[in-house]
Amino acid sequence: MILRSLYLLLALWGAIQPMRYFIGWLSRHDWSLQSLIDAWFATAATTGLMWDATIAAVALVVWVLAETFVRRNWSALVVIPVTFLIGVGCGLPLYLFLRTRPVT
Numbered sequence: 001m002i003l004r005s006l007y008l009l010l011a012l013w014g015a016i017q018p019m020r021y022f023i024g025w026l027s028r029h030d031w032s033l034q035s036l037i038d039a040w041f042a043t044a045a046t047t048g049l050m051w052d053a054t055i056a057a058v059a060l061v062v063w064v065l066a067e068t069f070v071r072r073n074w075s076a077l078v079v080i081p082v083t084f085l086i087g088v089g090c091g092l093p094l095y096l097f098l099r100t101r102p103v104t
Contacts, residue, residue: 007097014089
């Protein structure tokens with residue numbers, strides 16, 4: 001129970017913390033998604049972080065799909081759009097939260 005609560009708290013933190021930066025940045029740059037994407041690839045450091053997050057997101061999606069078809073936990077598929085629209089910092093703990101719910 002404590003572990004599940006921790007996963008849920010991490011998922012919420014993983015949604016809120018990055019969004020604070022993204023929304024602030026977008027509001028200062030006329031809500032341009034293209035400018036945000038350009039900023040992600042502006043330096044070698046940000047490009048490396050972007051690729052790291054992308055690879056982690058793809059690995060998480062592969063894991064979610066593989067386990068969903070075995071476990072028939074169809075509600076876990078919500079993690080896929082969450083991961084790509086919010087980020088791995090929200091998607092991974094959300095998946096762990098959904099995966100560790102009691103089996104009925």
